[in-house]
Amino acid sequence: MIAILGAGSLGRLWAASLNPGRAAFIARPAEPPRAAIRYRFRPFNGPESIIEVPWLRAGDNPELILVTTKAGDTFGAIAGVIDRFPQSSPIILFQNGLGSQQTVTAHWPYRPILAASTTEGANRPEPDLLVHAGTGDTWIGPMTKSAGSYLNKAVALLSAGGLTIHPEQTIRQRLWQKLIINAGINPYTAILDCPNGDILASSLYRDTIRGLCRELSDLMRASGQGEETPEALRHRIETVARKTARNTSSMRADVLKGRTTEINFINGYLARLGKDFGIRTPVNQMLTEQVQQLSSH
Ligand SMILES: NC(=O)C1=CN([C@@H]2O[C@H](COP(=O)(O)OP(=O)(O)OC[C@H]3O[C@@H](n4cnc5c(N)ncnc54)[C@H](OP(=O)(O)O)[C@@H]3O)[C@@H](O)[C@H]2O)C=CC1
Numbered sequence: 001m002i003a004i005l006g007a008g009s010l011g012r013l014w015a016a017s018l019n020p021g022r023a024a025f026i027a028r029p030a031e032p033p034r035a036a037i038r039y040r041f042r043p044f045n046g047p048e049s050i051i052e053v054p055w056l057r058a059g060d061n062p063e064l065i066l067v068t069t070k071a072g073d074t075f076g077a078i079a080g081v082i083d084r085f086p087q088s089s090p091i092i093l094f095q096n097g098l099g100s101q102q103t104v105t106a107h108w109p110y111r112p113i114l115a116a117s118t119t120e121g122a123n124r125p126e127p128d129l130l131v132h133a134g135t136g137d138t139w140i141g142p143m144t145k146s147a148g149s150y151l152n153k154a155v156a157l158l159s160a161g162g163l164t165i166h167p168e169q170t171i172r173q174r175l176w177q178k179l180i181i182n183a184g185i186n187p188y189t190a191i192l193d194c195p196n197g198d199i200l201a202s203s204l205y206r207d208t209i210r211g212l213c214r215e216l217s218d219l220m221r222a223s224g225q226g227e228e229t230p231e232a233l234r235h236r237i238e239t240v241a242r243k244t245a246r247n248t249s250s251m252r253a254d255v256l257k258g259r260t261t262e263i264n265f266i267n268g269y270l271a272r273l274g275k276d277f278g279i280r281t282p283v284n285q286m287l288t289e290q291v292q293q294l295s296s297h
């Protein structure tokens with residue numbers, strides 16, 4: 001049994017991809033018992049089907065716990081339920097950005113905690129409809145010392161669902177690579193209220209991207225993530241913006257739906273890191289503040 005904490009878009013994608021009966025959602029601690037969650041699943045290819053996922057029962061001992069809450073909810077969500085599970089239960093964190101993973105591993109350093117970086121895309125245009133909007137790859141790797149020995153088992157269990165999973169010993173590097181892309185696309189799409197590709201011609205983007213990439217390059221070096229020139233980072237950001245030109249980014253989607261964004265774990269994380277290292281980050285700071293003004297965060 002694979003337990004999933006966070007019955008949103010990504011959690012439902014995982015539940016739908018695993019064989020029937022293999023997944024269960026973890027309820028919030030104070031939630032009264034409810035009937036199984038039922039939703040329509042529209043796969044990337046093929047016909048729609050109905051998925052029914054039960055709630056994990058008291059005493060169930062999952063082989064794996066997937067955490068698919070938003071970054072800002074993750075620590076509280078885990079803290080609310082973790083005492084139900086043995087110290088040896090492996091936990092995989094699926095959050096975008098950085099910062100939430102460090103908070104969780106600093107609090108539970110002896111638990112086997114892994115992190116994932118995924119390019120799968122899922123959304124819920126209606127509450128009971130889950131759309132697998134884009135297929136991709138998922139990399140999983142250890143964040144705590146004891147997690148290393150669980151990696152192969154976790155990859156095998158999740159691969160059985162049919163999504164493409166890779167073991168990744170240097171998962172922090174992967175998370176950084178995705179962070180760079182999210183930092184260079186998401187806030188602009190939220191501020192400008194436009195699809196990913198449209199940011200490239202905007203004056204906000206053109207006036208600030210050089211400075212942003214300089215900050216990203218300096219922060220990568222200071223964090224031990226290696227040397228990447230600002231020009232190379234800009235090229236990578238723009239390649240993804242062009243490839244996903246018609247996409248609504250997750251941050252723009254959050255703003256449009258009035259939800260808290262993950263800005264504090266993307267450009268906000270980078271601005272905080274700059275303060276720790278004594279590196280000036282005026283562009284990350286400005287983007288963070290502008291996005292914070294658009295929503296409750
Ligand atoms: N969707 C995608 O395609 C991708 C998402 N990601 C990352 O995955 C993470 C999840 O994203 P996504 O699935 O889109 O987000 P959603 O908002 O769709 O799902 C998050 C879910 O977590 C639930 N939740 C919040 N707090 C708790 C809690 N304390 N206990 C149990 N459940 C809780 C929310 O419930 P409620 O709505 O009731 O608050 C919601 O159902 C994010 O960090 C995102 O960046 C990464 C790559 C792709």
Ligand SMILES: CC(C)(CO)C(=O)C(=O)O
Nearest residue numbers: 185244247248249250251
């Ligand atoms: C790569 C990108 C920008 C694709 O939309 C993304 O990951 C997101 O929207 O969060």
